[in-house]
Amino acid sequence: MPKFAANLSMMFNEVPFLDRFAAAAESGFKAVEYLFPYDNPAEIVAERLQAAGLAQALFNMPPGDWAAGERGMAALPGREADFASALDTAIAYAKVIGTPLLHMMAGLAPASDSQAIATYRENLQRAADRTGEAGIGLVIEPINGRDMPGYFLNDFNRALDFIAEVDAPHVKLQYDVYHRQILHGDVIMSLRQMAPIIGHIQIASVPDRHEPLTGELDDRRIFAEIDAIGYQGYVGCEYRPAAGTREGLGWMSKV
Numbered sequence: 001m002p003k004f005a006a007n008l009s010m011m012f013n014e015v016p017f018l019d020r021f022a023a024a025a026e027s028g029f030k031a032v033e034y035l036f037p038y039d040n041p042a043e044i045v046a047e048r049l050q051a052a053g054l055a056q057a058l059f060n061m062p063p064g065d066w067a068a069g070e071r072g073m074a075a076l077p078g079r080e081a082d083f084a085s086a087l088d089t090a091i092a093y094a095k096v097i098g099t100p101l102l103h104m105m106a107g108l109a110p111a112s113d114s115q116a117i118a119t120y121r122e123n124l125q126r127a128a129d130r131t132g133e134a135g136i137g138l139v140i141e142p143i144n145g146r147d148m149p150g151y152f153l154n155d156f157n158r159a160l161d162f163i164a165e166v167d168a169p170h171v172k173l174q175y176d177v178y179h180r181q182i183l184h185g186d187v188i189m190s191l192r193q194m195a196p197i198i199g200h201i202q203i204a205s206v207p208d209r210h211e212p213l214t215g216e217l218d219d220r221r222i223f224a225e226i227d228a229i230g231y232q233g234y235v236g237c238e239y240r241p242a243a244g245t246r247e248g249l250g251w252m253s254k255v
């Protein structure tokens with residue numbers, strides 16, 4: 001059975017962000033992930049993580065102005081300086097909190113725009129170099145356009161091409177089963193084929209993005225395949241609880 005990490009951006013929203021660490025540990029989780037720690041000093045986040053006895057699985061680089069609709073900056077021509085500064089911030093937080101993985105969000109830009117592509121390539125290389133020096137893994141995640149209209153990285157094969165171009169062992173794919181199913185389907189075969197470059201996995205039911213075992217996929221079969229491909233990392237529970245986080249955790253004892 002895979003090791004599960006609670007996603008504190010979607011789960012345990014019944015309590016404030018800093019209290020979600022203890023709530024996750026009390027519910028039996030051994031690790032957490034979340035979108036962003038940057039509203040709090042890194043030392044405070046690290047303190048809550050350690051006090052709860054949790055491992056950090058992953059968080060994202062600063063995405064630009066999230067409230068204004070930005071979803072990352074890596075593919076945004078003209079925002080290279082902001083991207084570089086976000087990278088500095090992410091690495092500084094990663095060192096204090098102790099995350100093994102950072103997720104680099106691409107941003108909203110046409111996937112076929114040559115300038116966006118060139119900017120993404122340059123920024124990915126820069127992020128690969130900096131995270132490599134820092135001893136931190138870097139992941140990129142294809143995201144479906146229904147949840148995030150206009151997101152640049154909206155195709156798994158394209159993500160594989162970008163990763164191959166960088167050709168650095170610490171740069172890998174964030175394989176979110178929810179996005180995979182909506183974008184392409186073929187979950188089991190793609191897990192097998194992509195196993196060597198999968199750096200992180202996330203799960204949610206499709207199409208409602210709720211608890212596993214409540215959607216159109218056979219999540220038990222998927223968890224068995226994740227074990228079969230030898231994946232050793234955490235599987236992030238990146239789902240919106242249908243009716244309360246604790247109330248919805250029953251799936252964990254059924255898989």
Ligand SMILES: O=C(O)C(=O)[C@@H](O)CO
Binds near residue numbers: 103
């Ligand atoms: O939306 C997802 O899926 C994620 O994993 C986030 O990190 C990006 O919004």
Ligand SMILES: [Mg+2]
Binds near residue numbers: 141
């Ligand atoms: Mg995801």
